[in-house]
Amino acid sequence: MIKLDSVSKKFPNGTYGLKNIDLGVEKGEFVFLVGPTGSGKTTVFKLLIRETLASEGTVVVNNWNLTKLPRDKIPHFRKSVGMIFQDLKLLFDRTVLENIALPLEISGINQKEARRKVEDALEKVNLLTHREKFPIQLSGGELQRVAIARALVLSPDIILADEATGNLDVATSWEITNLLLDINKQGTTVLMATHNMDIVKNIGKRVVELDKGSLTNDTKEKIKKQDLQSEEEKKTVDSRDSLKNKTELEKAEEPSKKKEEKKK
Amino acid sequence: MIATKTMWKNVRRSPYQAAAAILIMTLTFLAVSFFTFLVLGSSKIINYFESKPQVTAFFRNEAKQAEMDALKKEIESTGKVSSVKFLSKDQALEIYKDQNKDDPLLLDLVTADILPASLEISTYKIDDLSFSSDLLKKSPIVQEVIFQKDVVATLSSWTNAIRQVGISLIVILSLASIFIMMTIIGMKISQKKEDIEIMTLIGASRWHIRWPFIFEGIFYGVFGAIIGWTIATVGLIYASPFLSTFLKGVPLFPVPLIFYGELLALEIIFAITLGAVASYLAVLRYLK
Numbered sequence: 213m214i215k216l217d218s219v220s221k222k223f224p225n226g227t228y229g230l231k232n233i234d235l236g237v238e239k240g241e242f243v244f245l246v247g248p249t250g251s252g253k254t255t256v257f258k259l260l261i262r263e264t265l266a267s268e269g270t271v272v273v274n275n276w277n278l279t280k281l282p283r284d285k286i287p288h289f290r291k292s293v294g295m296i297f298q299d300l301k302l303l304f305d306r307t308v309l310e311n312i313a314l315p316l317e318i319s320g321i322n323q324k325e326a327r328r329k330v331e332d333a334l335e336k337v338n339l340l341t342h343r344e345k346f347p348i349q350l351s352g353g354e355l356q357r358v359a360i361a362r363a364l365v366l367s368p369d370i371i372l373a374d375e376a377t378g379n380l381d382v383a384t385s386w387e388i389t390n391l392l393l394d395i396n397k398q399g400t401t402v403l404m405a406t407h408n409m410d411i412v413k414n415i416g417k418r419v420v421e422l423d424k425g426s427l428t429n430d431t432k433e434k435i436k437k438q439d440l441q442s443e444e445e446k447k448t449v450d451s452r453d454s455l456k457n458k459t460e461l462e463k464a465e466e467p468s469k470k471k472e473e474k475k476k
Numbered sequence: 477m478i479a480t481k482t483m484w485k486n487v488r489r490s491p492y493q494a495a496a497a498i499l500i501m502t503l504t505f506l507a508v509s510f511f512t513f514l515v516l517g518s519s520k521i522i523n524y525f526e527s528k529p530q531v532t533a534f535f536r537n538e539a540k541q542a543e544m545d546a547l548k549k550e551i552e553s554t555g556k557v558s559s560v561k562f563l564s565k566d567q568a569l570e571i572y573k574d575q576n577k578d579d580p581l582l583l584d585l586v587t588a589d590i591l592p593a594s595l596e597i598s599t600y601k602i603d604d605l606s607f608s609s610d611l612l613k614k615s616p617i618v619q620e621v622i623f624q625k626d627v628v629a630t631l632s633s634w635t636n637a638i639r640q641v642g643i644s645l646i647v648i649l650s651l652a653s654i655f656i657m658m659t660i661i662g663m664k665i666s667q668k669k670e671d672i673e674i675m676t677l678i679g680a681s682r683w684h685i686r687w688p689f690i691f692e693g694i695f696y697g698v699f700g701a702i703i704g705w706t707i708a709t710v711g712l713i714y715a716s717p718f719l720s721t722f723l724k725g726v727p728l729f730p731v732p733l734i735f736y737g738e739l740l741a742l743e744i745i746f747a748i749t750l751g752a753v754a755s756y757l758a759v760l761r762y763l764k
Contacts, residue, residue, distance in 0.1 A: 261677065290679035301674045305489075318680045362678070 213239045213370060213401045214260065219269035221255050221425075229255040231425045233269070237403055239369070242396040244412045245405040247422035253405040254298060256422070257374045260403070261295050262286050274369055291319055294363030294400075296373040300355055302347045302362075309334075309343040312361045319366065333361040337391060353384035360391060371395060373404040377411065385411060479687035486664060486692055493660045494696070500656045501700020501750075502707075504649040505743055509708030511642030512739060517728060518635040524726045525631060530599060531608050531623040534592040539617035547615055548595060554611070556604040561596040568594065592619065650750060657696060657754035658761065661689050665762040672763070686759045693755025697747035705740050 214237035221229040230252045237243050245253050258264045259271050262278045271278040276289045302311050312333055316326040334340045337357040347355055356376060363371055373392060377385035389404075389411050396402045406412060412419055416438075421429035487494045535544055544562065551560050563571070568591040576582045597608050605623055612621045665672070672685055712731065720729040 263677065284681075287676075287679045287681040287684075290677065295677065297677070301677065303671055303674060305671075314675070315678050318675065318678065318684055 213237050213241070213274060214403065215270070215272040216256070216259070217270040217272075219259065219266045219271055221252075221259065221264065222267040228425050230259075230266075230422075233422075233425075233427050235420060235427065235430070237401060239401055240396070240399055242393065242402045242415075242417045243404070244415075244417060244419045245403060245422065246407070246409070246412055246419055247428075249407075250424075251422040252425040253422055254374055255425075257295070257372055257405065260372055261290060261293060287318075291315065291366060292368055292370075294366065294368035294371040296356075296359045296363045296371065296376050298375040298378060298405075300359045302355065302358060304347050307344050307346055308339060308350070308358050311347065311358055312365055315362060315366045329365050329367075330361075333365040336364060336395075337361040352380055353387060356380060356384070356388050357391070360388070360395075364395065368400070370401045370403070373402065375405050375407070377406055377408050382410075389415065479684075479691055482688035483691040483695060486668075486688060487695065490664065490667075493663060497657055497660045497696040498700050498703070500649075500653050501696050501747065502703040503700075504646070504653045504750075505701040505704025505747065506707055507642075507645050507649050507704075508743060508746070509705050509739065511638070511646060513708065513712055515635065515639050515642055518631065518638060520728050521723065521726050522631050522635055530605055531597040531612065531621060533595045533597070533612040533615075533618045534620045534622075535594065535617055536619045537589075537592065539593070543617050544593060544595070547612075547617065551595065551597060551608065551611065554607070556599055556601070556607060558598045558600050559596075560598075563594045563596060565589065565591050565593050568592070653697075653700075653750060654754040654757065657693055657751065658758040660696075661693060661755050661758035662762040664692070665689065665758065682763075686756075686763065689759050689763075690752055690755045693751035693753075693758070694748050695751070697749075697751025697754075698744055701743045701747035702740070705736075705743050709736050709739075 214235070216233050216235040219233045219235075220231050223229055233252075233256070235256075245256060247253055255264070259266055259278070260273050262271075262281055266279060269279075273289070274292050276285075276292070278289070281289060303314070306314070309330055312330045313326050316329055321329070330343075331340070334343055337360050339354065339357055339361060342350060342354060347358065350358065360371075360373075360376070363373075371392065376392065377388050380388065385408055389406075389408075392402050392404060393415070416435075418435045419429070419431045420427065533547075548560055548562055551557055565588040569586065569588040572586055572591060573583060595612070597612075599605055599608055609621050609623050612618050675685060716729050716731070723729075
């Protein structure tokens with residue numbers, strides 16, 4: 213779904229934003245991208261929506277090779293990815309409904325269909341009653357949900373959330389994360405950058421850590437092992453349960469068997 | 477549909493800029509309409525004078541009818557004249573009587589004998605007047621040649637001057653319109669820079685962003701053209717009675733309605749071109 217192969221990004225002043233990054237995200241995965249400010253998280257997102265080009269290496273998203281993507285194909289590619297920006301990038305002179313409808317308007321979807329999709333997205337993020345409000349009338353969490361709804365409205369295969377919980381209180385951060393987890397449960401791949409380590413630790417999803425442009429930690433293998441372990445544990449519990457059930461069944465059947473034998 | 481909706485929103489959100497753009501377009505198309513009326517009107521006046529007998533040749537008294545007929549045929553055979561009319565002494569007297577019917581003294585003094593027979597000649601082109609005149613002067617039976625070359629030449633040079641001034645003014649105003657529209661649309665693009673960036677990031681194509689600005693330029697052009705044309709047309713209709721009295725005899729008025737319609741259609745086509753060019757240049761310059 214997402215593949216960064218030996219990717220480096222060198223800025224015009226000669227410094228490196230990213231150094232030799234290898235990262236793969238599979239379909240349906242939920243991945244946290246963590247790291248201190250300036251570690252390269254936003255650069256990764258910029259590469260993933262082809263806002264900038266990698267200086268070295270290959271970036272593939274949703275089967276689009278972004279390294280070789282011609283300029284005129286960029287809009288087509290961007291419509292296949294849902295992006296939640298760090299600064300939200302909402303249009304403040306448009307209502308919630310108009311902001312969410314923007315990707316549909318750009319894709320040329322007819323008004324009736326667009327209206328239905330916007331209603332669906334509003335329902336998912338629980339903003340149906342705010343549809344006619346302007347962004348200035350909403351709270352931080354509500355604004356974040358508008359941004360999520362806009363990213364969701366075209367039903368993309370991938371959601372890229374750059375600091376989706378930044379500047380939010382703990383409760384709202386959890387609310388937004390749970391919303392993204394629900395979206396992920398429906399099959400959408402989610403890559404979420406965050407500073408909130410409480411959320412990262414408690415959810416137990418894969419974590420990719422960046423520091424000074426280098427990938428310092430990836431819990432992919434650990435998660436795989438955990439998954440395998442939990443699968444084995446589940447199997448053991450299942451077989452134990454079935455064995456237990458069998459024994460209980462046999463015990464229950466024993467008196468009737470004895471009666472039959474006596475009759476004989 | 478979406479592009480026109482966005483365009484309309486852009487126009488409504490900055491009414492002063494829209495008014496400035498419409499005003500310069502109105503001025504341009506007012507000039508276009510005014511000079512079109514002036515150039516076409518003066519051309520019609522020249523045509524009128526050209527179609528009148530421009531060269532008159534008076535025959536000597538001793539000229540015989542056969543000689544005069546031969547000269548008439550010779551003039552006709554050049555192919556440069558649109559009409560040749562022979563006026564006998566008697567016909568000349570009839571015209572004289574008609575022109576001086578209110579002055580019996582003058583009528584008593586003149587008889588057919590003292591009035592010469594004549595040929596009234598019109599040419600297709602003003603330049604051919606001299607040719608006809610020279611040909612007639614060479615003939616021994618012609619006593620005198622009179623032609624309205626000077627009147628037509630003066631009118632012609634005035635028409636040319638009006639045409640040149642008109643074209644220059646229209647070119648200057650069109651260029652001014654393009655630059656002013658470019659600046660206005662450029663300002664609008666700068667104001668919407670953030671919106672444009674957001675739309676680009678969520679997948680808007682280049683043309684999806686460009687079309688509303690180009691439609692906006694076309695809208696200003698067409699709106700300005702309609703206002704300019706309306707002012708000029710109403711002005712001309714209002715002035716028609718005075719002008720027709722002043723230009724008595726010249727078949728210029730009333731101006732047919734179809735002419736106004738055709739002019740409006742042409743101006744709208746020109747306005748669309750002007751608006752589209754100006755806004756496209758602005759888009760190229762400010763929307764990289």
